[in-house]
Amino acid sequence: MRTLIFSDVHANQQALMAVIAAAGHWDEAACLGDWVGYGAAPGAVLAWAQTAKVLTIRGNHDRACATGDGIASFTPDAAQSAHWTHAQLSTTERQWLAALPPGPQSWNGMLLAHGSPRDEDEYVIGLDTAAAIFAGTTDAVQWIGHTHLQGGFVLTGGVVALLGMSPTGRTELRLDPTARYLLNPGSVGQPRDGDPRAAFAIAGNPGDTVTFHRVAYDLAAAQAAILAAGLPPRLARRLQTGT
Numbered sequence: 001m002r003t004l005i006f007s008d009v010h011a012n013q014q015a016l017m018a019v020i021a022a023a024g025h026w027d028e029a030a031c032l033g034d035w036v037g038y039g040a041a042p043g044a045v046l047a048w049a050q051t052a053k054v055l056t057i058r059g060n061h062d063r064a065c066a067t068g069d070g071i072a073s074f075t076p077d078a079a080q081s082a083h084w085t086h087a088q089l090s091t092t093e094r095q096w097l098a099a100l101p102p103g104p105q106s107w108n109g110m111l112l113a114h115g116s117p118r119d120e121d122e123y124v125i126g127l128d129t130a131a132a133i134f135a136g137t138t139d140a141v142q143w144i145g146h147t148h149l150q151g152g153f154v155l156t157g158g159v160v161a162l163l164g165m166s167p168t169g170r171t172e173l174r175l176d177p178t179a180r181y182l183l184n185p186g187s188v189g190q191p192r193d194g195d196p197r198a199a200f201a202i203a204g205n206p207g208d209t210v211t212f213h214r215v216a217y218d219l220a221a222a223q224a225a226i227l228a229a230g231l232p233p234r235l236a237r238r239l240q241t242g243t
């Protein structure tokens, strides 16, 4: 069993194609939301999403770009890109996005959420927040996205710790059956952890191993597409720094 888990594609076609190529064969795949927003290729990534066999839960940008819900709380750059994306999408694409099920969803013995199991819009960054999520759930392995930070947290013996990621772009995690995990595959299309490479994860058999990956992609093409679309230049610049 080889399961591809990814999140936060954000209409970055070049990054998505690189992840698909690097992931190789997979038996099943799940996306933790935010197919669109920020990037310049919403139609291309949705075309792939609608035909690929990928279980998807809704992200806050999917919701905002499809329905407008949540744009009011976005940063100016995010709001501009959400309005732009909304205008690019066909009625069918908006309906597809709006119909995505929100998390949390149980899948293959794991729990999937966009922000957190208790709130689609929550950023799980600190140890205290992770501890609260662990306290409110029972699942051994939970997956979240939204922060665009690859890695996550482990709960062992009542203590929550941050998982360390290797700078090599490949980090293998052997799951401890006595521990619990809150894992984040990172962002495909707009990483914010200082590594501009596209991020994804591969899970083996349930309770076995999880491997976190990074892959370089045609970043210049993704940046050029953002600028050509008239989207905020900062959305192109930040791809280069991974911030």
Ligand SMILES: [Fe+2]
Residues within 6 Å of the ligand: 008, 010, 034, 059, 061, 146, 147, 148
């Ligand atoms: Fe996102």
